[in-house]
Amino acid sequence: MIARNCKWIAGAFLIAAIVHVTSLLLLPRLIVVRTMSVMARSASANTILHPPRPSARSRTVVRPSPDLLYSICVYDLRAADGAVRVSIHDMPDTYWSVSVFDADTNNFYALNDRQAKTGVADFLLAESAAPANDERLPVVAAPTSRGIVLFRILVSDDARMAELDAARRHALCAPYRAG
C-alpha cells in the first residue's frame, strides 16, 4: 500500500517543504504590509500619527510598552519622489529614540537621546542615491522603499504626560523638497 503510493507521499512532502519555506519567508513582509494598511486608515504615507498611550485597547502593533509614548509614520519614498525628512527637536530630558524599520522588519537605523545630544534628530531617508540636500542633512539609506518610522518617548513620570505628549508633536515625517 505504502510502496504503491510512495511517489504521491513524496510529492506531498515536497509540496509541504515548498509551502513551509515560502510562507516562512513571506510572513514578515505580509505582517508589515498589513500593519501599514491598518495605519493607512488613520493617515496617509509620510504623515505622522500620535496614538494614545498604549493600553489593553491598543491592537495595531503587538506587545506595546505601556511606559512609552509612540509616534509612528509609514514612509513611502516613491510617493515622496525620493526622500523623506524625519526630525524631532526640543525634546525634554527623558529617554527617547527614533528608529526606522524596512519592509522585512529589520531595524536598520536608530538614534536615541544620548546619541542626539542636543535634543534634536534630523535626517533624510532615501534610496541608495543621496538626494540634493542644501541643508547637509545626514542621509540614511533605506533598504526598501516603504517601511515604518517609530518615535519612542519614555513616560518617566505620569505627571509629565502633558509635557511629553506636546513634545512628541514636534516630530516630522514628510516628503523632502530640496531648496
Add this chain to the structure above:
Amino acid sequence: MLRALRILTMLVAGIALGLAVTWATAIRGTMGGNIDDGPWRTSLNVGSSESGPYLRAQIAVHGLLALSREETLYYTAARDSEGQTLVGNCSYRIEGRDPPARWWSITAYADDFLIPNSADRYSVSMNSVARGPDGSFAVTLSKTQAERNWIPVTDGPFDLTIRLYNPQTSVVADPANVPLPIIKRANCE
C-alpha cells in the same frame, strides 16, 4: 478519476502540512530566541538583518518593531523559575534587583497584547517600582490587588517581557548570565 483524486489529496496534504509546520515553528508561542537565562529567553539578533528566517518570522508575529540589541534587549518568560507555565489562576512573585541597563520595565501580556484590567496597570519599571532598604524589589502578579508593585493578570496563560533599554555592555557580551529577577509561583486557585 482516481489519478485526479490522488493529485488533489497530495496537494491538500502538502499545503496543510507546510502551513502546519510554519505555525508550529514560527507562529505558535511567544517571542523567540536561542539564549536562556533562568526562565527568561532572548536573542541578540532581534531586529537585525542577521536574524534567520525563523526568528524573523517569530518577531514579526510576536514582537513587530522590536529594536536591535544596540538599543534594547528583550527577555521574555512564559514559565516560572520552576519551569511551570505562567497562568492567571496562580499568583507569582518576581524577585530581584535592578538589571544592568539605563532603564528597564517588566510587562505582562496575553496573546501578545496588554491584559485588560480596571486599574489600567500593565507593568512596573525602574521609575515606578518600590524597593526595599537593600535595593531589592518584589513584584506581585495576581488577579487580586496587591499592596504595592502589582501587575494584574487574568485567567489563562500569559507571559512577561523585560525590556532593557541601553543595556550595559556586559549584557550583550554575556546575555545568558544577566542578573534577571526570578519568578516564584506563590499559590493557585
